[in-house]
Amino acid sequence: MSSNGKGAYEQELAAIYRDSPLFRNLRDTPKLEGKCGLWAQIAAKWATITSAGRNEEKAMAIQIGAKPDRGFDDPIGMLKDCHRRIESFLGILCVAVNRAQGRSLTDEERNAVQAALQYFRTGGQRHTADEEESLFPRLRKSDAKAFEEIDRLEHDHREANDLHGSVERLYSIWIESGGLGSTETQELLSETARLKKLYSDHIQVEETVVFTRASQVLDSRAIFAIGTEFRFRRK
Template identity: 85%
Template sequence: MAFQIGAKPDSGFDDPIGMLKDCHRRIESFLHILCVVVDRAQGRSLTDEERVAVQAALQYFRTGGQRHTADEEQSLFPRLRKSDAQVFEEIDRLENDHREANDLHGSVERSYSAWIQSGELGPEETRQLFSKTSRLKQLYSDHIHVEETTVFARATQVLDRNALTAIGTEFRFRRK
């Protein structure tokens, strides 16, 4: 079975909400791959295809996940806090999710890296890695649900097109 990531839709930098949603889809895809790999590879070493898929997922989280967090916490969340008192609690929760996901990602990354290097994963390590990966997947799923149903919806209601375009421009400049 080949691991495939769907093509990234190009939402453009003038659509920061679309760009963040695109990022959510990639995060979900990579987390799915990690869960499938650890579930499928119990008691054996990784195949070359699985190793490449795991390394790609870990690399995305290391770079894309960090940029995603920075985009939200440095651009979108501050503007939304100034414009809409109704989302303070949700934004606080999302920022806490970012911290928990970052910590959990570090633990997951170390475990997968050790597996890649050693070539083997015992039953207890497999269980722990699957548990951590599943927790990370559930955390992101809940996080994405809150963002897309509450925060992003409010952002498109309370921020005008110029503010959204400015946020998208900030995302673009931070990526260079």
């Protein structure tokens, strides 16, 4: 990428972090507890930055829809909304290491990475609980055919958790020391790429197979109970 393109990218990062009240709110973590809508807005805001493909010379925009979140009366829809946030915050973790390797993170990059890591510690973990504690047990009881897919999805959750631990460790080293060695950089590139592939496959199975089946076999009482449990986790 040209020096002009790099400068424009850094100016865009600075403008987003400096001018957005959404990112100012990130400095007050208690305000974010249970605020799914705020996370969605932050994800959509960050989706306006540009990333350069490793084999492409011009930047391409990351496009993320910013429609309002579904409510507790539609827990399956809430899980889909969470997937869009996962994709957006994971995009930050992938873009940052691709763009900043070999140097220190800028203030804007560091704060964006920390926001993404915080999301996966809170919203990401809650999403896993929503599925494994509320949706999957009821789906197993209602549809024996769901067992194979659910077993795979739960395995994906465990693998993703391990990868997130590695990614957070490496980004923490980078942030605290001001740099990341070539070996650690290659490890972070590999781990974020693995996470991206894992989530892509995982989300496709959930949204095209498991969520569709859940909508077909779970009755209104089960859906209401799931939504109630989602609400309780967000208090």
